[in-house]
Amino acid sequence: MTKPRILIARKIFPEVVQRLSGHFDVQANDADVPWTPQELAAQLQDKDGALTTGSQRIDGELLAACPRLKVVANMAVGYNNFDVAAMTAAGVQGTNTPDVLTETTADFGFALLMATARRMAEAEHYLRAGLWQNWSYDMFAGSEVHGSTLGILGMGRIGQGIARRGAHGFGMQVIYHNRSRLSDELEAECQAQYVSKDELLARADHLVLVLPYSPESHHAMGEKELAQMKPTATLVNIARGGIVDDAALARALKDRRIAAAGLDVFEGEPAVHPALLQVPNVVLTPHIASATVATRLAMANLAADNLIAFFEAGRALTPVNAVTA
Ligand code: 8YV
Numbered sequence: 001m002t003k004p005r006i007l008i009a010r011k012i013f014p015e016v017v018q019r020l021s022g023h024f025d026v027q028a029n030d031a032d033v034p035w036t037p038q039e040l041a042a043q044l045q046d047k048d049g050a051l052t053t054g055s056q057r058i059d060g061e062l063l064a065a066c067p068r069l070k071v072v073a074n075m076a077v078g079y080n081n082f083d084v085a086a087m088t089a090a091g092v093q094g095t096n097t098p099d100v101l102t103e104t105t106a107d108f109g110f111a112l113l114m115a116t117a118r119r120m121a122e123a124e125h126y127l128r129a130g131l132w133q134n135w136s137y138d139m140f141a142g143s144e145v146h147g148s149t150l151g152i153l154g155m156g157r158i159g160q161g162i163a164r165r166g167a168h169g170f171g172m173q174v175i176y177h178n179r180s181r182l183s184d185e186l187e188a189e190c191q192a193q194y195v196s197k198d199e200l201l202a203r204a205d206h207l208v209l210v211l212p213y214s215p216e217s218h219h220a221m222g223e224k225e226l227a228q229m230k231p232t233a234t235l236v237n238i239a240r241g242g243i244v245d246d247a248a249l250a251r252a253l254k255d256r257r258i259a260a261a262g263l264d265v266f267e268g269e270p271a272v273h274p275a276l277l278q279v280p281n282v283v284l285t286p287h288i289a290s291a292t293v294a295t296r297l298a299m300a301n302l303a304a305d306n307l308i309a310f311f312e313a314g315r316a317l318t319p320v321n322a323v324t325a
Pocket of ligand 1: 053054055075076077078079101287288289290291
């Protein structure tokens with residue numbers, strides 16, 4: 001029996017490529033640069049399945065060029081690179097990697113919050129530039145984290161992880177806004193109080209964005225929402241770039257209408273809005289919230305397990321759409 005043909009769209013752990021090679025006829029992208037959409041379509045047109053890493057767009061046009069394709073396993077919990085409706089219409093199963101990255105990503109969200117509030121990046125640049133000669137009472141004086149009000153927009157698994165860290169570890173008062181309220185049990189566990197988005201923006205000392213990207217959440221933080229925040233507040237985005245209007249944020253940071261921001265994701269990444277590179281009060285990281293060796297390996301293995309389960313047991317482990325065989 002011929003093995004299903006699988007495309008691995010970006011370089012991933014060799015041991016996971018090897019595992020997949022035990023089950024499938026595998027073709028892997030070994031280049032450090034991503035394929036263009038045209039290159040991806042050319043590579044994918046004779047494949048039965050694919051492993052993607054979150055940035056390859058899977059839409060109707062691509063699917064029309066890939067008639068054999070039955071499953072795409074995203075090595076990411078977010079799957080806004082999938083046109084889910086088009087995939088479902090074409091009978092293509094999509095999968096993601098929930099749970100395995102929750103705590104690691106929450107750790108990073110909290111680290112970015114701390115770095116932003118305590119101005120760690122600015123301070124490091126200053127030291128590296130050889131500018132440290134004196135002590136001054138206000139040198140890199142930041143804002144308090146412990147005991148402050150933590151706001152969370154988007155209260156899924158990662159948001160809850162950040163809430164638990166803030167409430168239990170730092171004595172923060174946690175408020176959140178989400179499409180739906182958590183159960184009473186989860187609210188109690190996270191010590192989190194549900195509020196309207198307006199109240200969240202007005203009250204948070206530190207606001208963390210952890211909501212999925214969709215047309216509805218596009219620019220959920222724009223000029224108007226940034227204006228609702230306290231001038232002393234900080235904003236952290238570990239969700240998706242398009243959720244924040246980066247140009248409006250750069251203006252708010254420059255004019256000190258908010259104190260600081262920590263950004264792991266950007267509109268149009270890996271490009272970063274040039275105005276963000278000009279303001280000192282922002283910590284910038286290249287989309288690494290899930291990047292520990294153990295977690296990235298767990299993500300790659302879960303994506304691989306989804307492909308194996310789909311072809312060998314007829315059912316994916318963590319599907320994002322319902323597809324009838
Ligand atoms: C990944 C992510 O960095 O899981 C997600 O949704 O954004 C990240 O964990 C990325 O997509 C790598 O696969």
